[in-house]
Amino acid sequence: MISQTLISRGKDVDEAIQNGLNILSKTIEEVDIEILDNGKKGILLVGGKDAKVKLTVSEKKDSILTNDSPPTSTDYESLIDEAVVDWSVNDSEEVSVNHDHPLMEPDDHLIVIRDGKVTILEGDQHYATIKPGVGVKLFKNGEQFLTSTIFTEKDELTYELDKETHSMEWNVTFDDDYLSVVCHITPEKVKEYHLVDQEAERFLEIHGSPTETIQNHLEPNALISKLDQLKVVHGINHANIRQACQTLKEERIVIAEGTKPQPGENGKVDFNIDIVSQKGKPKINEDGTVDFRETAYIPSVDQGEVLGTIVEPIPGKPGKTVLGELIPPAKSFPANIKAGKGVEVIDDQIVAAESGKPQIQTRGSLYKIQILPTLTHPGDVNIETGNITFTGDVEVHGNVEEEMKVDAIGNVKIAGRVDHADIKSGNGIYISQNVINSELTAGRSNLLISNLGRILEELSEYIHKIIHAIQQIIRARAFKSSDFDQKGILPLLNILLEKKFKGAKPLMKNYVDKVEENKELLEDEWLTLANYLKEIVQFVSSDTFSEPRDLNNLRDLIEQLRAISHMPPEPNSKIIIPYAMNSKIYCSGDIEVIRNGSYHTEFYSGGSITIKGALIGGEAFAQSNIYIEETGSKSGQATLVSVPFNQEIKIDYAWQDTILQIGNLRRQLHQDYRWVRAIVLDGEIVLN
Template identity: 35%
Template sequence: MSQSIFSSGKNVNEAIKHGLNALGIDKEDASIEIIQREKKGFFRIGSKPAVVKLTKQRYNNQLERTSEENIHEFEELRKSLDGENEVQLEMMEGPKNFFSEIQEKVNLEQVEGKVWVKGGKLFCKSSRLRYPTISVGKGVKCYKNGEQITGTTVVAKEDEFRFETEAEEKETQWNITLDSQKLNAILAVSPGMTKKYMIRDCEPDFHIEIQAEEVIKIKNDLEYTKILEKLKSLKVAYGINHSEIMRAVNTETPGRFIIASGIKPEEGKNGWLELVVDVEKKAGPKERADGTVDFREVKFIPTVKKGQVIAVVHPPTNGKPGFTVTNEPLPAKQTFPLIVQAGKGIALIENGSKIVATEMGRPLIEYRGLIVKASIIPKHVHHGDVNISSGNIRFRGDIDIIGNVEDGMVVEGDGIINVFQNVNRASVSSKSSIKIYRNCIGSTLSAGKQNIFEAELVHLLSSIHDYTSKIILSIQQLMNLPAIKKTDYQKRGFQPLIKVLMEQKFGAIESPIKQFLEICNKGNRLLDLEWLTMAEQLRQTFLSSAANEFHSLQQMGQLKKRLEQMMEKHSQPMEQNCFIELSYALNSTIYSSGDVIIYGQGCYHSKIHAGGTLIIKGILRGGEVYAKNGAKIKEAGSEGSASTKIIVPPDKSISIDIVKEGTEIQIGKVKYTFQRELKGISARLDNDKIIF
């Protein structure tokens, strides 16, 4: 049978020591439980001893009973201790209730002079020398003996306390709406709730704050019958989803429920073209497995024979009507037939349902919405070189030059131009694509419906427009200054003010304007009148030394508007199936509305404008290149003094495997010059900074 005693001392260690001595055992043979830790008082007032419970763990029958001699020693020990070091020792064997009595005594000592909350009620145990206090927290009203209290109050045993807490109730909110086509009835539900505050339990202490905790209970009082009544009032009679209604009735979270659904109309199909032959051009010479190019493998260019069916024209198919939730028919979108325009070398047969070639050549299919134009592009094959003997070649179709294009010669065509040898100090232009299988030296290449002069002018428009806007804004701000006499400028014009602004703040506008004028002068025979008119207005506005009609705010505002219109008109997307491909370029000017691909040795001291992507699989050394859809270059720059510049729009990137020191890149308007050689760079714009 286990033997336990309670022992006290001025601290826990002393209480354990007395208890072990009383049991006559070592610490390892006892189970120790701390009942109360010591507490110091002021001049011993309010001090409390430490109390521990010790249980003998190991014993035999001989040690189970305590001799009278030991009991006598305990009594002597008790008497010998003063009040401060009082030791309370009691023996407990078997099922005696002495421990519970001691525990109750200890518990009473622990709460003496304290107050606590249990189950929403206030309890206290005041002492002769100390009364507990309470204060009231948020959301709680406290009444002491019938009067509401604020702040801190003393609690006595005879006081009567009552608590009140706040309560809030919110009704369920709901409504039913129909979408614009009445295809769905949508029930939006926000369940109600009751919010109560419950008094929180507090452990005994000399001062406590009465606090309440928020208890929220969801209360969705939406009724099924009310929803049906609302649907009836909205004339909803089709596709009611009863299971979704029940979900809404039982939901405890806000939500939207589709409680009725109509039937969407099945869309029909407009007339469409089924191509029987391949009409797409395949770009790029055949590349071997080792990365080299096989120039003998000619790119695939589709051709058809006379009488060959090119495409089948399918009529439109009508859709099926649907129904709204109010049981009204919902018509399908109207469909339209395909309009086929027969161009050169094309015949429409079987009531226009088939497109047939009447000539041999390359089929060309052009789409403009529901209008399709089909035509056969003839091919001109020139055996030998283009030189003084052959004369210039101009042909409204595809052109194959088996030899070279020599000094000063011109080749122009509407279709694909293939030059199987070299182009030397000559001009080759196409409204479609150009493929030079060898070298281009000191020449001009232009592919696309927009000519090379227009491309360069479009590139300058943005810069000129930005500076023009800033100059107009500066003039407007200056006009608001008291020192500026508006009447003088209204009479004489703003030419002096424009001159001062350009000299002191906006001198950078002069360079793009002079470039604009120079390009218009060079290409005046190929440019539309609108470009030449714009050039003259820019010259009169910003470069004229004498006042004229263009030096007014009204005229400058119109200039800004015209610049915006021309930017919008000529900034067209990349032309499909338009590209220039060649092996090598030196001292040349290359313009393409689509991609430019240089797959051989590279490009040296040339100017390139690509309306698509620029790909150089060799070296880019010297010159300036612009790529609307980004640039991918194997090696850029040189170790000498040759300047190499690569430009792309702000939303595109530049990738270079090896970039030499001194190479300049420009993304949008942000420029960066490399100070040392780097490898594997990919540059893009982020927050107006170039990052790699």
């Protein structure tokens, strides 16, 4: 007789038998049982001893093995020994093995879910284990359980399905300018769980499966009456209101939109003459010398000729807020014509009163027009000829020698060399030969305005804060404004400038001093502001500041002038030279060195700087980009190149010890670089 034998273990004899039967897939009737060890119960699972039984499948009881070629019993024993599992550690979690054919094991307790109904099928072997999962609360005989729990057919399982509701939300808000009304909608979201059908299992984690329903309960009428309540009358967008009532996602929808005011056009001058050619460049010969005779043609005008026609400003169109209020457009200003020497304005016509070359400079809506004569100086400028100061253009055919000065309102052209001299020009400076130990200044008024602009930049911040502080003080309970009638607000201002806004007074003083030094270069508005600030600094009582509101005028004037200082003048000044050494060169516009570079020279440009040749030592500051062929030298000359934050520096060959500054970031080069393009990236200077 061939028999199959298995030694099986368990906590007690029953379990040991059961475990063995499970492995053999036999019922108790099909085996002979021999109890080898009854086992011992331990205390708190410690020190216990397993029960051990020997199960033998007798041949006649075995229906499977009879048809197969019989292996030897030793083979079986070794096979089965390997298959012996130590059941003593089993727990409900580890039994959670899915049966391939669960219904074929009718002896286990099984759980089935059909149509939302949980049924525990009776069995006399394993008990069913149930664990709650997401979206469902489970109760055993009315009591909730949170971990794996054993069920028998006598236990009652009930459940509650979760439901998450996010109710609908909506609100309606204005933007700051009352130019739009936005409806912010969050539709209702309901997440409901239902039980999923599950086949019979001995272990089951019961969880709900979610379905989400999104609903928008908003009615157009609700929105319309809300708009009505908010007094919105203009620009209601019914299509968007419908959209807001239909959308199934969180959204911000503009349901009413005002009309923005349309800016008009400032007044201007239509010129009959070609002012563009005034910006022309002189011709550069092949050998690098400059031929100023070939400078772009600047037209001459005859007495009585009409230079241009003044065009009136076109007012903008007012806008409308959603509340139906009118928004005035930004004011359009008429052209501000400063008719200088040789120019008269007759009605809307600008007429040349003299013959000569017109000089036209514009900055925003300001037009400075004058007709300038040209002074031609045939030889050198030296002690014998004396300095040249001229209201017009100056052309020097020779050199400008030591300690001499040339100062012109218009352009200065020098065919020779400039040595230890001082050249000033209201417009451009063009020099054909070397500039040595000299100072060149072009576009003084523009430079001045940009300096004043920087002061106003800071002052503007102060004035806003001061106005705010005064409003606070006036609102303070203990404050009496009784002295405003007699003394105005200067006493109050004075107290605030004493400590709270300590920095403002030096700025005001600085502005006043700069304007007074250069009165003749500035327009009236700059002087008016200087007079106001002088009253504050010197604490002179007058009617200018009699009530807090008057500070708003001061603020507006500061803002206006600040805006003017930001506008580039047209045409801007320009300096073109072939080479400079130990010199200082200032220009409100572009600077070009067109041949041999420079040595120990300081450049300051309100525009860009372009240098052919090498910049050796010295410094180059530009408000716009800088391009230089070569910076520094083999021997390591510290050479500084500086531009503001948003600008770039290009250098074809940068020797080490070149220092690049962009905004307030600095980078010194410790080796030579070719084809440098320096910009600021992520707060540091990078070289591409």
